[in-house]
Amino acid sequence: MNGVVAKPWAAVKRTASYKEIVKALWKANPISKQILGICSALAVTVQLQTAVVMGLALTLVVACSNLTVSLLRASIPRNIRIIVQVAVIATLVIIADELLKAFLFEVSKQLSVFVGLIITNCIVLGRTEAYAMNNPPGRAFLDGLANGLGYSSVLIGVAFLRELFGSGRLFGYPVIPEAFYAAGYVNNGLLVLAPGAFIMIGLFVWLEHSLLGKD
Amino acid sequence: MSASLKSLLFALGLCVVCSLFLTAASSGLRPWQERNALIDRHRNILSAAGLVQEGRSYPAAEIERLYRERIRPLRVDPAGKVLEEPDSAQSAAGLPIYLTVEEDDVRGYIIPIESRGVWGPIQGYLALDRDGKTVKGFAVYQHSETPGLGGEIEKKWFRENWVGKKIATREGKFVSVGIAKGRTEAEVPEEKWPHYVDGISGATLTGKYLAAGIKDTLGRYEPVSVMFRKNQLAALGLPSTAASP
Numbered sequence: 001m002n003g004v005v006a007k008p009w010a011a012v013k014r015t016a017s018y019k020e021i022v023k024a025l026w027k028a029n030p031i032s033k034q035i036l037g038i039c040s041a042l043a044v045t046v047q048l049q050t051a052v053v054m055g056l057a058l059t060l061v062v063a064c065s066n067l068t069v070s071l072l073r074a075s076i077p078r079n080i081r082i083i084v085q086v087a088v089i090a091t092l093v094i095i096a097d098e099l100l101k102a103f104l105f106e107v108s109k110q111l112s113v114f115v116g117l118i119i120t121n122c123i124v125l126g127r128t129e130a131y132a133m134n135n136p137p138g139r140a141f142l143d144g145l146a147n148g149l150g151y152s153s154v155l156i157g158v159a160f161l162r163e164l165f166g167s168g169r170l171f172g173y174p175v176i177p178e179a180f181y182a183a184g185y186v187n188n189g190l191l192v193l194a195p196g197a198f199i200m201i202g203l204f205v206w207l208e209h210s211l212l213g214k215d
Numbered sequence: 216m217s218a219s220l221k222s223l224l225f226a227l228g229l230c231v232v233c234s235l236f237l238t239a240a241s242s243g244l245r246p247w248q249e250r251n252a253l254i255d256r257h258r259n260i261l262s263a264a265g266l267v268q269e270g271r272s273y274p275a276a277e278i279e280r281l282y283r284e285r286i287r288p289l290r291v292d293p294a295g296k297v298l299e300e301p302d303s304a305q306s307a308a309g310l311p312i313y314l315t316v317e318e319d320d321v322r323g324y325i326i327p328i329e330s331r332g333v334w335g336p337i338q339g340y341l342a343l344d345r346d347g348k349t350v351k352g353f354a355v356y357q358h359s360e361t362p363g364l365g366g367e368i369e370k371k372w373f374r375e376n377w378v379g380k381k382i383a384t385r386e387g388k389f390v391s392v393g394i395a396k397g398r399t400e401a402e403v404p405e406e407k408w409p410h411y412v413d414g415i416s417g418a419t420l421t422g423k424y425l426a427a428g429i430k431d432t433l434g435r436y437e438p439v440s441v442m443f444r445k446n447q448l449a450a451l452g453l454p455s456t457a458a459s460p
Contacts, residue, residue: 077222084229091233095240102247105255106272172272 017142024146031154031201032208036122040114041155042197048171051159052152053107057096057115059148062124065089066144069132076133085128086119093118123151158200166191250275256356257282263325263340263354264315265378269371286325287314295438312439315342323351324443326436330428333420335359337368337428343382347443350392353377365421376412382433384410387444389437391430394422 012018030036037058044054068088069076076084097115100108108115118124127147132140163169165188168176176185190196254275261267261281273281290298290309298309313325323344330337339355353376355369367373380392390410395402396419399411414422433440 075225077218077225079218080222080226083226087229087233091236094237098240098244098248101251102244105248105251109255 017139020139020143021146024143025150025153026208027212029150029154029208030123030126030147031151032204033212034123035205036126037151038201040117040121041151041158041201042194043114044111045155045159045162045197045200046166046192047110047169048156048159048163050107050110051155053100053104054111054114055148055152055155057100058118058121058123058151059145061089061092061096061118062127062148062151063141063144064092065124065128066132066140067137068092069128070135070137070140073133081133082125082129085125089124089128090119123147154201154204157204158197161200162191162196166196254278257286259354259356260286260313260325260340263342263352264313264323265342265352266315285315285317287316288312289314291439293435293438295442310436310439312436313340321345324439326432328429328432330432331424332358332360333365333418333424334361337421337425339368341377341429341433343440343443345443347440347445348381348383348387350377350380350382360418360421364415365418367415367418368421368425373412373415379409380412381409382440383444387441389434389440391426391433393430394426396422 024030028034031038031041040054040058044050065085065088069085072084072088093116096118097108100111100115127144131143135143160170163171164175168174168181168187176187188196191200258267258273258278261278262269264285266281266285267273267278288311290311292298292309311327313327315322315325323342325340325342328337328339328341335358337355337360338357339353341353342351343349344351353374355374358366358368360366360368377392382391383389393403393411395411395414397414397416399408399413402414403411
């Protein structure tokens with residue numbers, strides 16, 4: 001307890017887990033720093049609702065696949081380890097997809113193939129291969145959660161701006177007052193299209209790089 | 216034990232475990248998924264009939280209430296006669312139609328459309344007015360067309376395109392509704408405008424298959440449409456109470 005009680009935050013900051021979480025969320029954010037998972041980020045960010053659900057699905061899949069692979073890491077034969085990882089990921093993704101079809105049908109229709117495509121999302125396989133194969137289950141699970149949240153945070157940010165300025169809504173509810181439209185305000189149609197997502201993600205990448213550059 | 220045998224056994228074990236999980240998920244969640252699919256079908260029927268607003272989400276209970284109040288599912292034989300017992304083997308072979316009613320007054324009917332598409336079957340509904348000619352709405356609930364090209368068939372602009380078109384001439388001759396290779400006004404002579412909708416550029420083949428599928432389906436339902444055209448609704452032997460779906 002020496003010193004930890006006095007400055008608990010500083011102690012937390014020194015732990016390896018903290019450093020790894022910060023890395024996943026910010027310093028090496030999967031989307032804005034590593035430029036991974038862009039395909040789904042372009043496709044599901046027209047609305048906040050789909051972005052949130054997609055982020056949740058991916059976070060669960062990365063965390064659980066990291067946990068599973070980490071638990072099995074001692075017994076997985078080296079020569080088939082990628083196949084094993086993909087099989088674990090694919091199983092989890094299909095379960096997530098089935099759950100969405102059963103309980104969030106409307107959203108699952110909008111997400112269509114993109115939940116299935118989590119299987120090929122580089123973030124998931126990247127984390128299992130680079131992290132879960134070499135780290136204990138608890139840390140691997142945390143790493144999965146942090147990377148999933150790092151992905152979700154950019155997705156939600158992009159979706160927030162796209163839905164707000166593209167369709168004047170948030171979570172499907174109109175937020176821009178009618179008076180604005182009456183005064184001549186128009187929704188930006190470009191943001192609803194894929195190029196709008198490219199520009200938005202580009203701005204996020206720029207923002208993160210310029211903020212990190214100052215450190 | 217050799218390394219490759221160990222890998223093989225590990226892979227085998229993994230496959231068994233994964234398939235167990237997948238089977239459990241798939242069969243355990245089926246009741247919910249089937250209910251969702253049913254509600255989705257009902258929502259599409261309502262949407263073809265113009266009874267739900269575009270772009271608004273309705274809770275499942277609301278869809279079921281609207282469906283119960285406004286839609287009567289029936290089956291008819293190829294001559295257009297209503298088959299009384301909805302569950303008999305004979306009626307399973309019959310053609311399904313859905314009547315739109317308002318306080319027991321028949322306002323129109325909805326025909327399920329099944330058509331070939333470019334990449335797979337297209338399924339939807341076509342709603343017709345009680346005059347037996349005028350299209351009231353069109354909805355697609357299942358297709359595998361290319362998004363942005365043939366996939367436009369499920370979009371609002373294409374669906375609204377159908378409203379007010381006529382499947383028969385003024386004299387009552389069946390002609391179906393075709394899909395033009397672009398804008399109707401530019402591609403089709405003026406006297407045929409009521410029988411054509413605007414096509415999708417870049418999706419000529421989807422339009423061709425869908426138009427053929429619709430013509431084929433409407434042809435099979437022509438006896439029913441004739442009864443509506445001649446205002447012989449009594450001949451349809453309409454049941455007065457709502458049959459359960």
